[in-house]
Amino acid sequence: MRFGVVVFPGSNCDHDAWYAVSGNLGHRAEFIWHDSTSLGNADAVILPGGFSYGDYLRCGAIAKFSPVMGAVKKFAQDGGLVLGICNGFQILVESGLLPGALLRNRNLRFVCRPVTIRLETTNTPFTCAANPGQLIKVPVAHGEGCYFADPRTLDALKAEDRVVARYLDNPNGSLRDIAGICSEGRNVMGMMPHPERASDPLLGSTDGRIILESMVRSMVAAHA
């Protein structure tokens, strides 16, 4: 499987995502520069964490205008898998590919620590390899990770089984403890925790692999 990792100016988890896919999981990963209008022959796309455009204006607000985002939207409409991690999640909500917004953490401070999240559904290409209700331990590292949406949207997300992960120990004040959601078509997911930082046994946890492995499994199934 071929993963494309988009590099915006200010992305700083691009290499980590690339390494988790290629170094830890043994799949192919290539970088895609933000002013490219094509995703090449990527089977799945990762929007990595970081501070695209320095988080100026709002997190993700400028990145959505990058040429590459046109290609990402098209790819998503055609059913391609798009995973947004941290800043990538922020870009996906700013781009309208996912509903809601990510606000400053409730205590107004950056937070970096391992959190436990519960995978709420296995009915997504990002969690299909997990057990129902599986708990995984992955780090968060963000200043603006407080998920916010109006009650109707939150109800709809729940009703449509689109809340992919919730925090057991909410680090940022996210409404209804939401850590990750997926699109209506279920092929676009955004999450604040960093699965790519929990994919190497040396770093203390490989819990994050389940996300990337699920993506691989669903792509293999689709290709079969």
Add this chain to the structure above:
Amino acid sequence: MSDLAPSELAKVQAILGREPNQTETGIFTVMWSEHCSYKSSRLHLKKLPTRSNRVLVGPGENAGIIDIGQGYAIAFKIESHNHPSFIEPFQGAATGVGGILRDIFSMGARPIAVLDAIRFGPLDDPKSGDRNRRILEGVVEGIAHYGNCFGVPTIGGETVFERCYNGNPLVNVFALGVFRHDEIFFGRASGIGNPVIYVGAKTGRDGIHGASMASAEFTEESKQKRPNVQVGDPFMEKLLLEACLEAMHTGAVVGIQDMGAAGLTCSTCEMGSRAGTGVEIDLARVPQRESGMTPYEIMLSESQERMLLVAEKGREEEVFAVFHKWGLDAVTIGEVTGDGKLRVKNHGVVVAEIPNRELADEAPLYDRPHGMAPYRDAPMEAPEFPRSRDLNADLLALLASGDLCSKRWIWQQYDQSVRTNTLQGPGGDAAIVRIKETGTSVAMSVDGNGRYCSLSPREGARLLVAECCRNLSAVGALPVAATNNLNFGNPERPEIMAQLVEAIEGIAEACSHFETPITGGNVSLYNETLGEAIWPTPVMGIVGLLKTAPPVTIPFKDEGRTVMLLGGLGSVDATRFGGTQYAKVVLNEMWGLPPALDMDYEKRVHTAVREVIAQGLAESSHDVGDGGLAVALAESCAEGMGASIALDTGLRPEFALFHEGPSRILISTSEPEAVEKIARENKVECVRLGVTMKERLQISNAPVTEPGTPPETWIDCRVERLREVWENALENRLSPVPVA
């Protein structure tokens, strides 16, 4: 503005053969400031050891470089941003991080770790507590802001509170980067006719005279110096990093240097001086943020996120293409010449002309008087103090104290895991990052102790080096090289200068002994406010190497394991107890001398513990440091795992539990005999203290003098309670905003 002394002005006149104009005077003033020229310390810094088989680049460049094998190397250095952080804590600390990161990547290395040693006045100080809390919060937020956005993990350091930092906080930032040997670059303007290229942020009026501000004491007027503090943009720095490394890979870059302190002035003349060339630039070509800047202002601006590079003539376009890809300014502002002079033009008119070598390397050198005892105000003799009525309460007080409590509140604001190399982050004895390409890991320890050094600068400095090396050994790493940050008061006062000289000599002795040459560092003098100096505060940053593997960490892992003290219980007398945390926190006193150090013995303990770890015998490992054995034991208790300990000692309980004698490492193991064998082979003591057990930490004495008497229980406390007190103390003092 000229801060040149009359003798310095005379030297300038002799060099130029004429009167300097205003721009030239400004250039000499910053280059010959204490901050840039080390004129008070240079003579003594020469005493430091700087060589070993591993040292590829020693002091004098932007950062020192050490060989780590397989064609790879690391670059690292520590630097202070004390004065700016007092005036404007957030930006002061942020630009401190930015400056040291540029030092690392200007050499071609990609930064992979940052550690910070930060010092403030007490948070509960009746007069300055509010301000100290504000400074702490600002500094931490500034470090987080810059490092997190840049994408470098902040993975360790120390936070210390003493009254002497009330008016003069210390912010020392250590950074480390990795690269291949063939990727090393130097700040040299080689090749006559080669273009001199300015890259990065535009030049503004910010930070003018930052270097000279950092070379003066604080007075009531210092707050007016806020415009002297630079403003950082970590996003710009991230782009600059990527662009610089990419440009270096084109092969078109000849030399490169950060525009840090003294900005364009320092980078031009130093690059010329190192290469033995001249540099001619025209200021009209310098990208400027505001209009109407004078040559003086452009030359002295300390605007952040700028670099000066020299490219191979004819290959400029390759360099420009990379910078334009990253959306950055890159402009040819001049060229390398053969006359050895820094020639500054403005729209073609010469506004300054100074020989590079004299400007950069022949700054005045002062042998400041120091022929007296270093200043100290603590008494030598120990006060009488009664036997503690509640040792449990003493231990809890220590665990809750500012210096010893968990710094979780601070480091959770730092991204510790970006770049996925962090094997051990904040809170361990040493921080560890792996090098993905080689299977080697790098361990780092940053440590200072103003308390010890104020009692004896020489002994204190030696203890610091020993402590850093012990921290590294406690995670299994072999110490290989060091950097230091010397924070002192006004060197024009002989009793302060004596502190500096003694501390440098102490560092030199210890670094020679532990085979950790100094590859660079920073001297920060004039740390005084309203005539009151900080304690002498050298801070060491030492790096070690180990094979990449899951780290041995502090907490006990399992019950029924033997708890051992490698190095033995140590010895102490009343005089040597006066610098301990117990004396500070429980007795509120300070006296005497720091703990006694036997460097030969210390080194053997390091060798022994590395061997224990290499053989996989240690389930947990923790250096015994501030707060002594009882605190080290309490810190090893976690997740409900405690220990039952019996100390076979004739010392009074306060001494036995809380003395800070060096050369001791606490481990837990299931193979005590194998550990004892290694200890014997290395001729060091190794004492079985007890066993791990669930839920409680109990420490009793096991008297040898009166056989038959029942042991006396000194400490008995639930692990959960110890943990709770230790983890929440800092947060409680800062009264955080509640999370909804």
